[in-house]
Amino acid sequence: MKHFTIVGNWKMHQAPEQAERLVGKLQEKVKPQTHVTTVLCPPFVSLPAVAKKAEKDVFRVGAQNLHPQDEGAFTGEVSGPMLKDLCEYVIIGHSERRRDEGETDKLISQKVAAAIRNGLKPVLCIGEKLDDRQEGHSKRVINDQLHGCLSQITDDDLADVIICYEPVWAISTGDGHGTFAKPGDVKEMLSQIRHIVEELFGEGASSQVKLLYGGSVNKDDCEAYLELEHCDGLLVGGASLKPEEFPAIIESAAKLAK
Numbered sequence: 001m002k003h004f005t006i007v008g009n010w011k012m013h014q015a016p017e018q019a020e021r022l023v024g025k026l027q028e029k030v031k032p033q034t035h036v037t038t039v040l041c042p043p044f045v046s047l048p049a050v051a052k053k054a055e056k057d058v059f060r061v062g063a064q065n066l067h068p069q070d071e072g073a074f075t076g077e078v079s080g081p082m083l084k085d086l087c088e089y090v091i092i093g094h095s096e097r098r099r100d101e102g103e104t105d106k107l108i109s110q111k112v113a114a115a116i117r118n119g120l121k122p123v124l125c126i127g128e129k130l131d132d133r134q135e136g137h138s139k140r141v142i143n144d145q146l147h148g149c150l151s152q153i154t155d156d157d158l159a160d161v162i163i164c165y166e167p168v169w170a171i172s173t174g175d176g177h178g179t180f181a182k183p184g185d186v187k188e189m190l191s192q193i194r195h196i197v198e199e200l201f202g203e204g205a206s207s208q209v210k211l212l213y214g215g216s217v218n219k220d221d222c223e224a225y226l227e228l229e230h231c232d233g234l235l236v237g238g239a240s241l242k243p244e245e246f247p248a249i250i251e252s253a254a255k256l257a258k
């Protein structure tokens with residue numbers, strides 16, 4: 001039997017009161033699941049409200065970022081020790097942060113280590129840009145990202161890491177104006193990721209690590225990705241904010257886990 005992890009990335013949406021209301025709406029539709037772990041990742045300021053409202057048997061909670069250091073003179077930043085009582089997961093290396101904040105694989109590797117040090121499960125995002133894909137460099141890019149981002153952890157640490165393949169060109173294209181990744185291409189990339197992780201950490205650790213797919217997934221196409229070999233779940237952005245959409249994705253995962 002499979003176990004899926006579905007992570008909802010709320011990005012810069014949902015202030016505390018709205019977030020509480022959204023959790024309430026999702027709770028009306030989502031029942032406790034044995035074979036699906038669902039993680040809600042609101043903005044920092046809404047973490048306390050979501051953590052208070054979310055029942056652990058239905059929703060887990062995650063942050064969207066953390067600082068690599070545990071404390072210090074870093075204005076505007078939030079650290080692992082500040083998060084660890086509020087959430088269990090943390091998204092790291094999202095392509096929007098690589099793009100807008102100039103996050104490098106080296107910095108991301110320090111953030112992954114900070115998450116592990118503080119008992120948080122990193123949801124590490126990797127993925128190539130459109131020109132990398134068009135030029136045939138997708139596999140080289142994810143190879144470099146995995147080597148760089150996982151450089152500061154041990155084989156044992158890997159058990160708590162979730163790796164999410166998110167081709168940059170397939171993110172936020174749910175408005176119908178962009179490109180969707182073909183399930184066959186995603187399958188190939190997930191298989192490649194598992195292979196690279198095996199080279200880095202050995203077969204045992206690699207076979208256990210959870211691999212997610214993310215990129216404009218919706219309730220209509222989620223099953224095509226969940227059915228793929230090596231796919232252990234999804235990272236969902238836009239659709240995770242929709243109470244008529246996200247529960248249907250969780251339901252599909254529950255159905256396919258059986």
Ligand code: PEP
Binds near residue numbers: 173237239
């Ligand atoms: C994301 O934020 O990681 C994501 C995949 O967003 P979207 O589903 O909106 O493309």
